[in-house]
Amino acid sequence: GQQLNQSPQSMFIQEGEDVSMNCTSSSIFNTWLWYKQDPGEGPVLLIALYKAGELTSNGRLTAQFGITRKDSFLNISASIPSDVGIYFCAGQLYSGAGSYQLTFGKGTKLSVIP
Amino acid sequence: DVKVTQSSRYLVKRTGEKVFLECVQDMDHENMFWYRQDPGLGLRLIYFSYDVKMKEKGDIPEGYSVSREKKERFSLILESASTNQTSMYLCASSLLGGGETQYFGPGTRLLVL
Numbered sequence: 001g002q003q004l005n006q007s008p009q010s011m012f013i014q015e016g017e018d019v020s021m022n023c024t025s026s027s028i029f030n031t032w033l034w035y036k037q038d039p040g041e042g043p044v045l046l047i048a049l050y051k052a053g054e055l056t057s058n059g060r061l062t063a064q065f066g067i068t069r070k071d072s073f074l075n076i077s078a079s080i081p082s083d084v085g086i087y088f089c090a091g092q093l094y095s096g097a098g099s100y101q102l103t104f105g106k107g108t109k110l111s112v113i114p
Numbered sequence: 115d116v117k118v119t120q121s122s123r124y125l126v127k128r129t130g131e132k133v134f135l136e137c138v139q140d141m142d143h144e145n146m147f148w149y150r151q152d153p154g155l156g157l158r159l160i161y162f163s164y165d166v167k168m169k170e171k172g173d174i175p176e177g178y179s180v181s182r183e184k185k186e187r188f189s190l191i192l193e194s195a196s197t198n199q200t201s202m203y204l205c206a207s208s209l210l211g212g213g214e215t216q217y218f219g220p221g222t223r224l225l226v227l
Binding site for chain 2: 031033035040041042043044045048088090092101102104105106107
């Protein structure tokens with residue numbers, strides 16, 4: 001099946017710094033999604049990208065769907081302590097069975113030092 | 115807002131017990147999914163369903179079964195729990211159609227002793 005490489009695996013940053021993480025794939029995806037998971041909770045959708053080249057913002061978060069459709073990045077500007085958590089990328093590809101399966105990256109664990 | 119609920123946040127079971135994990139969504143979504151999440155392995159798809167009474171195996175279906183008797187409810191069953199099934203279990207749902215995203219429940223943390 002498809003593989004998603006997400007990097008970095010973990011980051012320690014100072015409050016106020018900008019953060020960048022990315023995902024690359026050997027396969028083409030139709031949709032890229034970015035989720036955040038707080039400890040002990042389920043992932044929450046942050047940004048969804050549907051077209052190659054698309055750049056979308058959600059507050060301090062910005063994500064882009066790579067032109068090759070094989071990569072995506074997520075930037076967080078001016079980080080704050082509540083940004084702590086695990087960020088997952090996910091690629092969505094029509095499976096031909098009437099459903100849309102997601103392939104997930106392994107996550108980037110973000111720690112913010114006040 | 116989409117709401118996906120899971121019957122238990124924490125569960126402790128013994129090896130060999132039959133375990134039911136329930137998931138309910140209130141947005142009339144066609145698709146429902148069960149994942150398990152383990153450190154270093156990310157989220158792995160166990161089973162999914164795109165319609166009532168329909169089910170498809172995911173990447174790691176062994177040791178699990180599912181039931182979708184009603185559109186809003188998708189159950190994951192561990193027929194005979196084993197210690198290697200200790201994990202965080204996440205349910206998700208999505209609309210059938212192009213590009214619809216998956217919405218997750220809060221998760222059930224299962225410990226099998």
